[in-house]
Amino acid sequence: MCGTFKSMRRNLEATIETFPIAGLFTISRGSKTEAEVVTCVIEENGVFGRGECVPYKRYGETVAGVVADIRSAAGEIARRGAGREELQTLMKPGAARNAVDCALWDLEAKLEATPVFRTLGITPEPITTAFTLSLGEPGAMAAEAEKNAHRPLLKVKLGTADDESRMRAVTSAAPRSRIIVDANEGWTEENIEDHLRIAREVGIALIEQPLPAGRDGMLTRIDRLVPVCADESVHATDDLGALRNRYDAVNIKLDKTGGLTEALRMKAEAKRLGFQVMVGCMVGTSLAMAPAALLAQDVEYADLDGPLLLARDREPALRYEGSTLFPPPSELWG
Ligand SMILES: CC(C)C[C@H](N)C(=O)N[C@H](CCOc1cc(O)cc2c1C(=O)N[C@@H]2C)C(=O)O
Numbered sequence: 544m545c546g547t548f549k550s551m552r553r554n555l556e557a558t559i560e561t562f563p564i565a566g567l568f569t570i571s572r573g574s575k576t577e578a579e580v581v582t583c584v585i586e587e588n589g590v591f592g593r594g595e596c597v598p599y600k601r602y603g604e605t606v607a608g609v610v611a612d613i614r615s616a617a618g619e620i621a622r623r624g625a626g627r628e629e630l631q632t633l634m635k636p637g638a639a640r641n642a643v644d645c646a647l648w649d650l651e652a653k654l655e656a657t658p659v660f661r662t663l664g665i666t667p668e669p670i671t672t673a674f675t676l677s678l679g680e681p682g683a684m685a686a687e688a689e690k691n692a693h694r695p696l697l698k699v700k701l702g703t704a705d706d707e708s709r710m711r712a713v714t715s716a717a718p719r720s721r722i723i724v725d726a727n728e729g730w731t732e733e734n735i736e737d738h739l740r741i742a743r744e745v746g747i748a749l750i751e752q753p754l755p756a757g758r759d760g761m762l763t764r765i766d767r768l769v770p771v772c773a774d775e776s777v778h779a780t781d782d783l784g785a786l787r788n789r790y791d792a793v794n795i796k797l798d799k800t801g802g803l804t805e806a807l808r809m810k811a812e813a814k815r816l817g818f819q820v821m822v823g824c825m826v827g828t829s830l831a832m833a834p835a836a837l838l839a840q841d842v843e844y845a846d847l848d849g850p851l852l853l854a855r856d857r858e859p860a861l862r863y864e865g866s867t868l869f870p871p872p873s874e875l876w877g
C-alpha cells in the first residue's frame with residue numbers, strides 16, 4: 544500500500560550491470576552482444592526491494608541518463624518516502640521509473656510479507672512465451688526457425704526490403720508454430736499491403752509495428768488482413784485512444800509504461816477499448832521479466848524471452864522449460 548512507509552527512511556541505489564548475450568541479437572536497427580541494464584535497489588530497515596530496467600536508444604534513453612534520472616528522484620523516495628502513486632507524477636514514463644516502481648513493489652511485498660501476486664488478487668500460472676528469432680538472411684532464419692519449430696510461439700524480426708522470402712522461409716521451416724512478425728517500423732506505405740497479403744497467405748498470426756511510429760496513419764485506411772500490433776507507437780495509457788482504428792493489439796512493456804503500476808492501468812484500459820494485449824520485454828534478465836510475468840497472466844501474447852537469449856542470468860532466475868515460463872519465486876522479485 545502506498546504511503547504506508549512515509550515516516551521511514553529509505554536508501555536508494557542505481558547501478559549499471561552487464562549480462563552477455565549468447566551469440567548475437569540482430570534487428571533492422573542493429574545488433575547487440577550484451578544486455579546493459581540498470582538495477583535499482585531500495586532499502587528500508589535492512590529489507591531490500593529490487594527493480595531492473597533496460598534503457599532504449601530508440602526512445603532517447605541511455606544508461607547514464609537513466610541512472611541520473613533515478614538518482615535525481617532518490618531524495619523524494621528515500622528521504623520523504625514517496626510511494627508508487629506519487630512516483631507516477633514525480634517521474635515520467637520510461638525505463639528509469641520502471642526500475643524504481645518495480646523496486647517499490649518488491650520492497651512493499653517484503654516489508655508486508657505479502658507477495659505481489661496476492662496484492663494483485665491473482666494466482667499466477669505458467670505461461671507460454673514467444674521466442675525471438677534475430678533478423679538474418681532468409682536461409683539462416685529458416686535454419687533458426689527449424690531449430691525452434693517445437694516452440695508454440697515464435698517472434699520473427701523483419702523490416703527489410705525482402706521480407707517476402709523471410710516470411711515464406713520461416714513459416715515453412717516451423718509449420719506448427721504460431722508466428723508473430725515484428726517489422727520494427729521497417730515497412731513502408733508502398734509495400735505494407737503486399738506484405739500483409741503474403742503474411743495472411745503464409746499464416747502469420749500477428750504483425751508488430753509495420754510502419755514507423757508517427758507515420759502509421761495509413762493503417763486506418765487499409766484492410767488489415769492480419770491483426771496489427773502497436774509497439775513503438777504506444778507507450779502508456781494516454782496513447783491508447785488515438786490508436787483505436789489503427790491497431791488491433793498493443794505491446795505493453797514496463798520499460799515504456801514506467802513500471803508495473805502504470806502497466807496494470809494500461810492493460811485494463813487496452814482491454815476495455817477492445818485491443819488484444821501483448822506483454823513484451825527488452826533484452827533484460829529474469830529480474831525485469833518477473834513483474835511482467837504477473838502482468839501477462841491474462842493476455843493474448845506473452846513475449847518475455849529476454850533471459851532465454853542471455854549467456855548468464857540472475858540467481859535465482861526465472862524457471863523456463865522450453866517456452867513455458869513459471870511464476871517468479873519471491874527470492875527473485877515480489
Ligand atoms: C530478447 C528479445 C529482444 C526480447 C523481445 N522478444 C523483443 O523482441 N523485444 C523488442 C524490443 C527490444 O529490442 C531491442 C532492444 C535493444 O536493446 C536493442 C535492440 C533491440 C532491437 O529490437 N534491436 C536493437 C538491436 C520488441 O518487442 O520490439
Ligand SMILES: [Mg+2]
Pocket residue numbers: 725727751752774775794
Ligand atoms: Mg517490437
